[in-house]
Amino acid sequence: MKTVAFIGLGHMGLPMAxxxxxxxxxxxxxxxxxxxxxxxxxxxxxxxxxxAEAIAAAEVIVTMLPKGExxxxxxxxxxxxxxxxxxxxxxxxxxxxxxxxAHELAASAGCPSVDAPVSGGTGGAAAGTLTFMCGGxxxxxxxxxxxxxxxxxxxxHCGKGGNGQAAKICNNMILGISMIAVSEAFVLGERLGLSxxxxxxxxxxxxGQCWSLTTYCPVPGPVPTSPANKDYQPGFAAALMLKDLxxxxxxxxxAGASTPLGAAAAALYENFVGEGGGARDFSAIVxxxxxxxx
Ligand code: NAD
Numbered sequence: 687m688k689t690v691a692f693i694g695l696g697h698m699g700l701p702m703a704x705x706x707x708x709x710x711x712x713x714x715x716x717x718x719x720x721x722x723x724x725x726x727x728x729x730x731x732x733x734x735x736x737x738a739e740a741i742a743a744a745e746v747i748v749t750m751l752p753k754g755e756x757x758x759x760x761x762x763x764x765x766x767x768x769x770x771x772x773x774x775x776x777x778x779x780x781x782x783x784x785x786x787x788a789h790e791l792a793a794s795a796g797c798p799s800v801d802a803p804v805s806g807g808t809g810g811a812a813a814g815t816l817t818f819m820c821g822g823x824x825x826x827x828x829x830x831x832x833x834x835x836x837x838x839x840x841x842x843h844c845g846k847g848g849n850g851q852a853a854k855i856c857n858n859m860i861l862g863i864s865m866i867a868v869s870e871a872f873v874l875g876e877r878l879g880l881s882x883x884x885x886x887x888x889x890x891x892x893x894g895q896c897w898s899l900t901t902y903c904p905v906p907g908p909v910p911t912s913p914a915n916k917d918y919q920p921g922f923a924a925a926l927m928l929k930d931l932x933x934x935x936x937x938x939x940x941a942g943a944s945t946p947l948g949a950a951a952a953a954l955y956e957n958f959v960g961e962g963g964g965a966r967d968f969s970a971i972v973x974x975x976x977x978x979x980x
Contacts, residue, residue: 687711690833691744693737693760694778695719695726698804699750701811702777702837704729706748708814709836716740738767746773746833753929754784761791770796775830777818779803779854779930782937789822789847798826801847802834803854807922815839819857821849855937858930862951862968864898865927869972872905876976882907904969913967924971925964928955 687710692703695717706713707730715726716734723733734740741747741764751757757780764774774792776785776799785801792799800822810816816838820827827843834841844853871894875885886908890900902921903909913921920926931952938945958964958974 688745688833689714689743691716691734691737691740691747692731692750693717693740693747694750694752694756695722695731695733696750696752697808698777698811700726700729700731701808702748702750702816703731705811705814705837706833707731711833711836714740714744737764741768741772744768744772746775746830748833749774749776749778751776751778753778754780754787758784758787758791761788765791765795765797768795768797772797773826773829773833774799775802775833776800777802777804779858779933780851781933782848782851782855782940785821785848785851798823798829799847800826800830801850802830803850804838805854805857806838811837818842819844819850819853821845821847821851821853823847851933852937855930855934858927859934859945859948859951861898862927862931862934862955863947864896865902865904865969866951866954866971866975868894868896868898869904869969869975872972873976898969902969904972913969914972918967918970918973920965921967921969923964924955924958924966924968927968928952928959928964931955 689712690706692713692715695715703713703715713731714734715731716737717723726733757776757778774797776788789799800820802818802820804816804818806816814837817840818834818838820843831841844850882905903912904914906914934948935952958971
């Protein structure tokens with residue numbers, strides 16, 4: 687079984703690395719945070735003292751880090767130390783520029799690389815049911831696929847390097863916009879005297895149907911498992927949604943694409959996070975739209 691170094695054992699990385707261990711990979715993890723390293727050890731993941739020890743002799747290196755700057759910095763360091771042919775898989779959600787830079791660094795060391803951001807959240811990471819959207823050469827993708835299959839249930843090759851991030855950014859722009867659309871509809875319905883359940887029963891079986899309504903309904907009641915029923919504990923924090931919407935706007939500016947609703951969604955989430963809503967689930971934006979506090 688392959689030796690895998692796993693760098694970044696946070697909310698997502700820890701359960702993902704645990705699934706690799708379960709699948710029989712020889713995993714060696716590392717995180718800058720001692721608390722994360724301790725939690726990983728407790729979860730049965732062998733932990734190294736630093737990145738250098740984690741990547742020594744690794745055939746595959748998976749990174750799950752906060753932002754592009756972290757990925758580029760870790761790649762800049764590790765490409766000095768690894769042998770040509772080591773497979774590099776970055777699962778973080780990052781900006782297009784950083785994703786392309788990471789591929790360039792990998793290529794400079796003779797290493798195949800895949801950007802493979804995920805959808806499915808911490809629940810999907812723990813259950814091993816993540817969706818991976820991958821960008822990279824066909825050969826690199828084929829090599830990465832079995833490793834990703836140990837952590838997810840849907841692995842999609844989106845094309846050349848960077849295309850995984852492109853798919854993630856586009857998907858989450860739809861999500862941010864649709865959550866605001868659904869929230870606005872509930873706020874308008876309230877003013878018009880419609881019950882949440884009545885609007886849900888109609889829209890969920892009509893043309894307004896979407897994931898933000900039927901899985902993540904932003905008002906309590908109609909979907910008992912949605913964060914609205916737990917005082918908007920995340921789930922998917924509004925700060926992360928803002929990050930992804932900002933990535934979409936940076937990508938749109940770079941590519942000359944017109945995304946006026948994406949821009950409006952980014953501005954609304956910026957207000958929400960600015961008012962203190964960053965740690966709440968992103969569906970709590972309904973409260974700001976209703977005219978309440980974040
Ligand atoms: P997190 O902050 O919990 O974990 C990131 C970890 O990386 C931290 O523990 C941090 O200490 C570690 N780290 C930072 N720099 C490091 C370095 N140089 N070496 C080693 N470790 C380092 O974040 P997360 O929620 O696990 O998210 C990780 C990525 O996945 C992000 O890009 C996020 O946007 C994306 N994502 C998150 C979710 C989610 O629901 N949390 C869902 C989909 C995608």
